[in-house]
Amino acid sequence: MSSWEVQRSFDELGRPLRDITFCVVDLETTGGSAEGGSMITEIGAVKVRGGEVLGEFQTLVNPRTDIPAFIAVLTGITNGMVSDAPPIESALPAFLEFAAGSVLVAHNAPFDVGFLRYFADQQGRAWPAFEVLDTAKLARRVITRDDAPNCKLSSLAKAFNSPTTPNHRALEDARATVDVLHGLMERLGGVGVHTLEELQTFSSRVTTAQRRKRHLAEGLPHAPGVYLFRDDRARVLYVGTSRDLRSRVRSYFTASETRSRMGEMVGIATVVDGIECATALEAEVRELRLIAEHKPRYNRRSRFPERVHFVKLTREPWPRLSLVRRVLDDDADYLGPFSSKKTAEKCLAALHDTFPIRQCSDRISRKPGAGRSPCVLAEMGRCLSPCDGSVDETTYAAVVRQLRDTLLRDPDEVVDAINARMATLADDERFEEAGHHRDRLAAFVRAAARTQRLSALTRCPEVVATRRNDAGRWEVHVVRFGRLAAAGVIPSGADAVDYVASLRLSAETVRTGPGPVPAATAEETEKVLRWLESPGIRLVDVDGEWTCPVAGATRHLAVHDAVNQSRLSLVPFSERRELTTVHQPTR
Template identity: 75%
Template sequence: MTPSAGPGAGGKWESQRSFDELGRSLRDVTFCVVDLETTGGSAQGGSMITEIGAVKVRGGEVLGEFQTLVNPHQAIPAFIAVLTGITDSMVATAPPIERVLPQFLEFAQGCVLVAHNAPFDVGFLKHFAAEQGRPWPKFEVLDTAKLARRVITRDDAPNCKLGSLAQLFGASTTPNHRALSDARATVDVLHGLTARLGGLGVHTLEELQTFSSRVSQAQRKKRHLAEQLPHAPGVYLFRDDRQRVLYVGTSKDLRTRVRSYFTASETRSRMGEMVGLAASVTGIECATPLEAEVRELRLIGEHKPRYNRRSRFPERVHWVKLTVEPWPRLSLVRQVLDDGAEYVGPFSSKKVAERSVAALHEAFPVRQCSGRMAKVPSMTPCALGEMGRCLSPCDGSVTPEAYDGVVHELRTALVQAPDAVIGSLSHRMTALAAEERFEDAGSFRDRLAAFLRGAARTQRLRALTRCPEIVAARRDDDGRWAVHVVRHGRLAAAGVIPAGAHAGQWVQELQASAESVSPGPGPTPSATAEESEKILRWLESPGVRLVHVEGEWTCPVGGATKHLRVHDAVNESRANLVPFDDRRSIRPVHQPVR
């Protein structure tokens, strides 16, 4: 891939570098700590706000306070009045939320919102903003209750309620269920939590938002490994002290994603072990997210990192092959060859591939014995031949012409129309269900599904890989056009049209600089199936425009994809019919015979 334009070519990636590369220091962040008193627990259920209190702080200094009662235009429940001390007479002359909310939003403008149990307070504010048709500002939100649960142990405090934390950190204000007092107490809790976390190396807002006690101090000390990475899409590689690749990942923002491994949001024990071994991190900038995903796949296939569980061995897939020989048969193979045979797949496991073969044998009685067979065989029939489940060419029970006719129908089912397979297995399932042999019917359903998925995958991949070139573009959120050149199912070039550039000329230059790709046998000769499928998903996503297509990009109208959609729709309907919203799979219960 040869990106002709990417980070630094103008646009938002370049502007992202203007931020403090290490994150926003907590000393420089302005927080607006807010608390509400309400008539109940649910704004959607009709509860109203009765009081708003807020404190604006930065660097430990109070910049301002906001407090007002709010007329809820409904009676305050007695137990709420006892709890908060706010009565109907106190709010009778207070302004309504329609007047108070704009004032609060102006007070909190540009701040990071902080609340204890933030979903409650922020949820109420957002609800009434929506009711008033007022756009909700894109506040960053910090929940001191959530943060405390990550930091405070039972030895510190019995729980993470505001009163317990205020006592733990020696708050100057005792929370009493009045909005301003509770907000002031929350300020002291916020400062107590940040002071404690400062000793653990948490000094920025980003680190505070993602902190987890499950990340060890040794992991945090390695966060400097992310400092040289850019805020841009791409691929990152963790390496050990011998430069062996431990893990490959992709992100739309390399620096932010890699930093999370050392701060908090990555808490999987396996990843913690990997970070412990890491000595360096390499970043590869990519022009587009799709290019990053493809590079990730290729790097995983090349290095086979021990901590990448998926896609490490793309060569370990299975294909179902219809052989080319005097008496063709179905065979499981690991590789697609240029031998004129038909292939279906790839299948991720041998078990699924075997189900697909079983489905085909149910519909087409071709021989199931292994090895080549002479054009004029003189053998005794196998058990399947004696049972009538095989045409039995071994003993001359079928003529070459009749056998070829069945093979032709089988080939049609593989590459064009699977109706014969669907009809045969549906008939078996119906018969088994009539005999109440539901588990046996289910096994035939699984065989049919395995075949349909494999055939649909093959047909879609073949449609893409037989095209010498496809050029497609999509406008991204920043208004710029991402362009990809795909040749025989392989991503050959990717880029973003720079602002002010002549689009047609730029695309021609991208095509000229793209990787040369030679066609080959089978659906995915020039790339792994996983890469081609990622490209397909992007090509089929909303907003993609085809700039140039060389060849015919079409799938059979009556192909497996259509039937697979019907099969999946039936299964989804069956799941949705489960009563009481219980989506667990239903299996028959065998009752003992009495």
């Protein structure tokens, strides 16, 4: 055997993990998008090989811009701390020199590596040919819910008994990620993963039983639509959607489908039904409706659209805010829906922090009797206390009008009040308390923006729009009160006006109702909105007035979304994986 053949055989075995130098890196930033203007404020890294720490790297970075209060609360890094720090033009070359020759590792690597590559490109630096390993992605394939509640870095660090607690400071988080990396490698060592190549491809394993069922996809068309996996009793196990039904369903039986829970589902399935749809949007909407109807056990989302909450501003002599499960035809104002009661409560708290209206549920007459004692909230100055006659009807009504305007049109009063409170708390280094207010504000802004956008569309009896698809043909959708009522593609050579008229005549009859999303689920209307707001849309006809307030909550979303992205070290469990021992052959 030649030396070349010996070397090739050795290479095919892969590079032993014990011989690999890993550079585990973590960044702190001013937001979630480098392309959107966010800057790096800190770089931390740890270089390890064979379980031994070879070196550490840490530097603050001057972002040349103010650090938002939200970020200061999250990381504890203030403008004063970075004022004398080196700029990214100096910090990045130093880090690249430290990391040279290593395999880069990060928890949610696309975020950290994406920032580093962006600024390397901005400086005209060639990006080194780093191999990258994502501990979050790997953990999704390895860790079960019995090990940790989620794949957040803090949860994994605790599960692997790391002596370092992640705290959104770069070096500390990098040290914790090292412990997570070593914990994952130790766990996988028990199932025969000993090389970098095996570690990188571990999630691509597919059972032989899955591959045997490829024939279930053979009868499906290469067209957009919805597919339903069924068991031997015709019960729906899973509902999905694709622009190419046949190709997508085939992927469940090949290496491109790696979710272990889906492998379990495929093992049970005996039939796959396909429903061809005229457009991708129609397929997405049908998927939502079928999931809500069948509630398949292997679908994680959208199974219970009825389980929602709303924040309600009541219509009574002394209005109040209330958390409710249903929208009534009672002329009240509603904010929502919220899929989580906890989020709805945060939004409610943000409003109560700003507007001192009553929080009790008592029925109070228009002229309450004297002699009642004020409640604790009134004594704290957080309630105008109409129950004991402390406020007159005109003054209370003025506050309610401000609150209603905040819900429906302009959220600035809540945004300004809570931002000021957060800034004060941050100055006093009461970051945890400020964080609670940050979460409340984010919950309110998202809810207000969502409600304003959904309400704008659901007020319209009909919207007809069209867009040219990738094949050059015109897709047409008829939307009534926020619900998709018809979808089609104008045939080649057909008269467009006649086709649209015919589609409108055959469209579903939709009746409006009370509340912000009366004719469809919020998730469906949001999908329709995203399509209507996509590039290339042409409005054929709008019955009604489709507008959103210029000073509405949507303009505040960018900062909250950026903050959320920056703090998202949470990666939800993709699926559960049961590990089995791989028996190595004896020599």
